[in-house]
Amino acid sequence: MEIKNSTRRIGFGRTLRYAILCGVAGVSMLHRRAFFAGAGALGAAMLGTLRISVGQGAVGTRRSVRGMTLNDPDLAAYRRGVQAMRALPPSDPRNWNRFADIHSRFCPHGNWYFLPWHRAYLVALEGIVRDLADKPDFALPYWDWTAQRQLPPAFAAGNPGSNPLAHPRPEFPPGESLPDDMVGQQVIARILGSPDFEAFGSARARGQSSTGVQWQRRIGARTELEFNPHDGVHGALGGNMASVPMASRDPIFFLHHSNVDRIWAMWNARGNANSPDPMWRNFVFNRNFIDANGSPWNVNVNGLQSTAALGYRYDDEEGPFAADVDFAGQAADADNPLGSSLGVYRRLADQVLPRANGALQRVRAPAGSGAFYMAAANNDRAGVGSQS
Numbered sequence: 356m357e358i359k360n361s362t363r364r365i366g367f368g369r370t371l372r373y374a375i376l377c378g379v380a381g382v383s384m385l386h387r388r389a390f391f392a393g394a395g396a397l398g399a400a401m402l403g404t405l406r407i408s409v410g411q412g413a414v415g416t417r418r419s420v421r422g423m424t425l426n427d428p429d430l431a432a433y434r435r436g437v438q439a440m441r442a443l444p445p446s447d448p449r450n451w452n453r454f455a456d457i458h459s460r461f462c463p464h465g466n467w468y469f470l471p472w473h474r475a476y477l478v479a480l481e482g483i484v485r486d487l488a489d490k491p492d493f494a495l496p497y498w499d500w501t502a503q504r505q506l507p508p509a510f511a512a513g514n515p516g517s518n519p520l521a522h523p524r525p526e527f528p529p530g531e532s533l534p535d536d537m538v539g540q541q542v543i544a545r546i547l548g549s550p551d552f553e554a555f556g557s558a559r560a561r562g563q564s565s566t567g568v569q570w571q572r573r574i575g576a577r578t579e580l581e582f583n584p585h586d587g588v589h590g591a592l593g594g595n596m597a598s599v600p601m602a603s604r605d606p607i608f609f610l611h612h613s614n615v616d617r618i619w620a621m622w623n624a625r626g627n628a629n630s631p632d633p634m635w636r637n638f639v640f641n642r643n644f645i646d647a648n649g650s651p652w653n654v655n656v657n658g659l660q661s662t663a664a665l666g667y668r669y670d671d672e673e674g675p676f677a678a679d680v681d682f683a684g685q686a687a688d689a690d691n692p693l694g695s696s697l698g699v700y701r702r703l704a705d706q707v708l709p710r711a712n713g714a715l716q717r718v719r720a721p722a723g724s725g726a727f728y729m730a731a732a733n734n735d736r737a738g739v740g741s742q743s
């Protein structure tokens with residue numbers, strides 16, 4: 356694959372780290388900012404022993420909710436699980452709102468722990484639902500918003516009282532669609548062309564120098580995967596989904612993140628390696644998560660590399676993938692006004708992004724899909740010892 360070859364030439368530690376701000380939809384940008392306004396401080400946590408026991412046993416297959424009937428066994432199990440978690444007393448750590456508090460207290464955004472942390476959070480939920488819904492091979496469905504722009508019907512039907520998956524989403528009434536510049540196949544194709552892990556899944560906190568717990572929620576660079584479809588969908592739905600402290604009270608949160616996690620698995624399946632950096636690999640999420648019994652589950656990033664080892668896989672890991680459809684050809688644009696300054700950062704075989712040293716730049720996306728604002732932050736000094 357051309358994408359793979361072009362990434363190899365970059366070499367780890369020499370990439371421009373950046374965030375892309377899609378500037379077409381001003382309203383969506385406001386939502387995206389609002390989603391992050393509510394992040395609280397990271398609670399202190401003591402280092403403890405690692406126990407990588409969650410997810411051992413059955414390997415469930417996460418499937419697209421798009422193809423599911425309302426009484427699909429995994430959807431039905433999810434409904435039973437959410438209902439059971441809501442019915443647990445607040446003294447039980449598996450109680451739905453207490454489980455949501457885990458996100459509020461610990462979730463990293465805007466740095467390289469974003470993907471592994473949310474992967475662990477989903478695995479923890481999957482374990483609890485397997486147990487409470489009594490379906491040992493339960494696997495979270497995913498909401499492939501690229502292929503399914505409207506809210507999955509199973510999450511809209513009924514009111515919150517009769518359907519545990521329904522939830523107030525004031526910004527996103529039935530019939531509303533997510534826009535192309537947020538979840539379209541060109542967005543996903545660009546993301547999958549990211550040359551290394553920190554360009555793909557957000558970059559380390561500026562100046563990070565250890566695996567100390569204080570680094571879990573410090574800000575590095577938020578990449579397009581996190582900023583655009585991830586933050587964008589949160590904001591577009593509104594309600595709890597649009598606020599960090601409350602987002603995971605909405606059951607759609609976990610299907611949204613299942614799709615983000617799937618894009619990560621897809622990027623890996625295309626031959627892209629995750630960061631080898633010990634500050635990433637050895638970082639411990641200590642006393643963040645719980646297992647199916649409600650006991651603490653401590654896991655480090657290294658323990659979150661293989662989905663199969665964590666008890667799940669995706670039904671379409673090997674593709675074909677919506678983002679593969681005829682993008683490379685369209686991206687080869689000889690008239691690209693940025694062509695001359697684009698020596699640093701290749702994201703697709705024929706598409707290169709500018710080095711901007713943090714400045715905001717407006718460029719035209721390929722195939723006339725609209726204008727994009729790109730904020731490229733060159734923080735290559737941050738924590739990369741071998742950097743020249």
Ligand code: C2O
Pocket residue numbers: 458462463464473585589602612
């Ligand atoms: Cu921690 Cu989608 O958010």
